[in-house]
Amino acid sequence: MTARGLILTLGIALSRVALADQKGDENKDLDLIPPAAQAPSAPSADASIAAAPTRKIYLENATTQSWLRGGIVAVPPPPPSEWQERLLLDVRDQWRLGRDVSLTYSGRLNARAQDGLDFPSHENVTNDLREAYASWEPHEGTFVDIGRINLKSGVALGFNPTDFFKTRAVVEPVSVDPVVLREDRLGTLMLRAQRIWAGASLTAAYAPAVASGSPIYTDSNLHSFDPMFDRTNAQDRFLLKGSVDLGAGFTPEWLAYHDNGRTRWGANLAQSISQSVVAYAEWSGGPRLSLIDDALRFGRANGPLPPAAPGVLPDQARQGFRNELAAGASYTTDQPKITFNLELNYNQAGFSGADWNNWFQAGRGTTSRSPIAGQLWYIRNYAADQQEPVSRSTVFLRADWVDAFVPKLELTGFVDTDLQDGSGRAQLTADYYLSDRWTVGGLVLVDFGARHSDFGSLPLAGSVLFKVVRYF
Amino acid sequence: MKLATRLVPLVLWLLLSGAALAQTAQEIVTSTDRVRNPAQPFRSVLTLTEYVAGKERDRDMLAVFSKEDPATRQFRNLVQYVEPARDAGKRVLLDGHSLWFYDPDSKVSVRISAQQRLIGQAAIGDILTVNLATDYTASLVGTESIDDAARKPRQCWHLDMKAANDLATYSHVEYWVEQGSFYPIKGKFYSDSGRLLKILYFRNFADRLGAIRPTEAVIIDAVDTSLATTATFGESAYQDIPEAWFQRDYLPRLQTR
Numbered sequence: 001m002t003a004r005g006l007i008l009t010l011g012i013a014l015s016r017v018a019l020a021d022q023k024g025d026e027n028k029d030l031d032l033i034p035p036a037a038q039a040p041s042a043p044s045a046d047a048s049i050a051a052a053p054t055r056k057i058y059l060e061n062a063t064t065q066s067w068l069r070g071g072i073v074a075v076p077p078p079p080p081s082e083w084q085e086r087l088l089l090d091v092r093d094q095w096r097l098g099r100d101v102s103l104t105y106s107g108r109l110n111a112r113a114q115d116g117l118d119f120p121s122h123e124n125v126t127n128d129l130r131e132a133y134a135s136w137e138p139h140e141g142t143f144v145d146i147g148r149i150n151l152k153s154g155v156a157l158g159f160n161p162t163d164f165f166k167t168r169a170v171v172e173p174v175s176v177d178p179v180v181l182r183e184d185r186l187g188t189l190m191l192r193a194q195r196i197w198a199g200a201s202l203t204a205a206y207a208p209a210v211a212s213g214s215p216i217y218t219d220s221n222l223h224s225f226d227p228m229f230d231r232t233n234a235q236d237r238f239l240l241k242g243s244v245d246l247g248a249g250f251t252p253e254w255l256a257y258h259d260n261g262r263t264r265w266g267a268n269l270a271q272s273i274s275q276s277v278v279a280y281a282e283w284s285g286g287p288r289l290s291l292i293d294d295a296l297r298f299g300r301a302n303g304p305l306p307p308a309a310p311g312v313l314p315d316q317a318r319q320g321f322r323n324e325l326a327a328g329a330s331y332t333t334d335q336p337k338i339t340f341n342l343e344l345n346y347n348q349a350g351f352s353g354a355d356w357n358n359w360f361q362a363g364r365g366t367t368s369r370s371p372i373a374g375q376l377w378y379i380r381n382y383a384a385d386q387q388e389p390v391s392r393s394t395v396f397l398r399a400d401w402v403d404a405f406v407p408k409l410e411l412t413g414f415v416d417t418d419l420q421d422g423s424g425r426a427q428l429t430a431d432y433y434l435s436d437r438w439t440v441g442g443l444v445l446v447d448f449g450a451r452h453s454d455f456g457s458l459p460l461a462g463s464v465l466f467k468v469v470r471y472f
Numbered sequence: 473m474k475l476a477t478r479l480v481p482l483v484l485w486l487l488l489s490g491a492a493l494a495q496t497a498q499e500i501v502t503s504t505d506r507v508r509n510p511a512q513p514f515r516s517v518l519t520l521t522e523y524v525a526g527k528e529r530d531r532d533m534l535a536v537f538s539k540e541d542p543a544t545r546q547f548r549n550l551v552q553y554v555e556p557a558r559d560a561g562k563r564v565l566l567d568g569h570s571l572w573f574y575d576p577d578s579k580v581s582v583r584i585s586a587q588q589r590l591i592g593q594a595a596i597g598d599i600l601t602v603n604l605a606t607d608y609t610a611s612l613v614g615t616e617s618i619d620d621a622a623r624k625p626r627q628c629w630h631l632d633m634k635a636a637n638d639l640a641t642y643s644h645v646e647y648w649v650e651q652g653s654f655y656p657i658k659g660k661f662y663s664d665s666g667r668l669l670k671i672l673y674f675r676n677f678a679d680r681l682g683a684i685r686p687t688e689a690v691i692i693d694a695v696d697t698s699l700a701t702t703a704t705f706g707e708s709a710y711q712d713i714p715e716a717w718f719q720r721d722y723l724p725r726l727q728t729r
Binding site for chain 2: 026027029030032033034035036037040041054055056057058092096102140141143150152154155157179182183194196197198199200201203243245248249251270271272274275276277278280330331332333334337339402407408433436437439469471472
């Protein structure tokens with residue numbers, strides 16, 4: 001063997017020694033396995049999978065304290081409650097009846113007390129029947145559903161122009177976070193058919209009119225045990241929507257919605273831009289009145305506004321093509337993992353700067369019992385009932401941080417800002433998961449802005465809530 | 473000369489082990505991918521037990537539906553939370569770039585980014601089914617004997633793997649595969665900057681889906697070594713999973729029957 005060969009062989013031998021040392025280091029990693037996890041679990045035999053539960057049942061107690069303030073435009077009675085104590089039993093479950101048929105139920109039983117609410121009275125106990133429907137799958141990928149269904153659409157978080165069945169459906173939410181508002185709402189009685197192919201889907205829904213329209217509900221005139229179809233099925237409604245995968249996971253969705261002789265069109269787009277960013281846009285457009293005229297028309301038809309009540313704001317009463325848009329992006333940071341959503345929301349039917357000036361001008365010096373104040377606040381309550389922004393342009397920023405500072409603590413916050421006057425609503429929520437069964441949490445809500453502004457003129461200055469949740 | 477004589481057996485051993493390395497690194501990874509998961513679609517229940525400072529902190533249970541995409545040779549997964557009770561019914565679609573999260577409370581599907589996918593435990597189901605040979609380019613470092621999770625010595629190929637596409641969760645992986653059996657023994661997962669993020673041990677080799685496969689993984693957080701998770705596959709069964717399941721609109725329809 002030559003000297004060169006020897007050197008090479010020695011080199012290889014030395015690298016083997018180095019590998020042996022590395023092996024020793026590798027085995028040190030075993031010390032990182034917790035003693036409690038040293039023993040492997042007994043392997044499960046291959047078997048038919050048990051039906052995994054989709055059931056969710058929880059009992060929640062929530063106590064809210066609010067702070068009120070006076071504003072430029074007096075608020076009609078009754079004033080918002082300053083405190084509320086609420087116990088709710090929330091149930092969601094699904095049962096299979098054979099291979100192709102299932103039943104779904106989702107509802108919430110509330111027991112509540114608050115200032116301004118008689119005790120005991122039927123108002124203390126209310127039941128929200130969110131969903132109760134039967135599903136049938138006659139062929140693989142074809143579904144027929146009938147009953148009260150929460151049919152939701154939209155990829156945005158702060159405002160959903162294509163969520164056509166959201167109107168009048170939100171009942172007594174625990175939080176005003178738009179994500180939570182989607183949870184606390186009534187479904188619509190409908191017949192729905194859906195076909196899902198590989199890379200495409202088509203959904204058609206018909207919601208019949210089965211009840212007459214009704215005035216906007218407040219938290220002091222809710223029915224105890226009533227499905228309140230007057231909120232969800234006061235008119236015939238049709239929805240057709242479909243999506244196609246165009247490749248790389250890009251699946252735009254197109255919608256057509258019809259009610260009251262009007263058809264609105266819509267689209268949903270969402271696409272990954274990078275490892276951390278998803279961009280999305282949600283649009284709907286079609287003929288409609290302005291928010292002011294829509295509200296007055298509804299109030300005159302369903303009460304409490306007299307049928308011939310003159311409008312206190314300049315009457316436009318002209319139906320035109322109006323757009324609603326929510327466009328934004330989500331971004332998740334690397335460490336710590338916080339997800340931010342930033343959205344621009346646009347409601348062409350909403351208040352312009354001139355509309356706001358007219359609103360404050362008309363309400364200046366009115367008393368809380370004045371019909372003028374009543375009508376002005378009715379318009380804003382109508383917007384809330386319809387789940388649409390009052391102002392034309394808002395910016396919505398939301399953040400969600402799981403395991404914030406300490407494990408099991410989730411922080412969620414949002415700020416919704418009116419771009420016309422800079423006023424806004426901010427909320428911070430903290431949930432601490434004590435165990436798999438118990439969660440404690442709280443939230444702080446603040447409406448900020450000048451007295452002459454969208455959020456600054458609201459009678460609620462802020463509130464705090466504390467809650468305890470037990471899951472079953 | 474004496475030294476050279478002594479080194480002959482060593483040289484011979486090196487040559488013999490070199491012959492064993494005739495199988496390419498990529499073929500080794502492909503073979504061990506098949507040991508970990510079969511090519512046919514299947515479903516499993518994945519139990520995740522999280523330990524903090526040696527104590528059990530949390531236990532999640534996920535129903536996972538897995539199917540290989542014939543075009544990309546990569547697994548697509550549908551994951552449904554079974555436990556804890558507060559998350560029951562939440563679903564995640566993990567299909568390459570198409571990542572969606574469905575919450576049965578809000579009844580809305582939200583598109584999520586690859587980064588956001590790593591929040592929560594559903595990503596573990598995805599990581600455990602990933603075909604490493606598809607997403608990584610492997611090279612052989614050498615052969616060595618390391619202890620497995622039960623501290624039993626295993627003669628392994630030591631592989632170095634670099635991300636081959638942007639779907640790879642980690643930029644660099646070290647991987648130990650037992651020679652002969654192609655059992656995966658250990659993996660070390662690194663960030664773009666070369667920081668060690670996770671150490672993974674496969675263990676509990678048993679009959680699963682018609683072959684001897686690892687039924688459990690121990691995942692150690694290398695950044696915070698007080699954190700560890702065990703992931704145990706149970707109730708595995710082959711199941712025909714239609715292509716139509718792997719899209720956003722199917723998420724609300726997913727039945728774990």
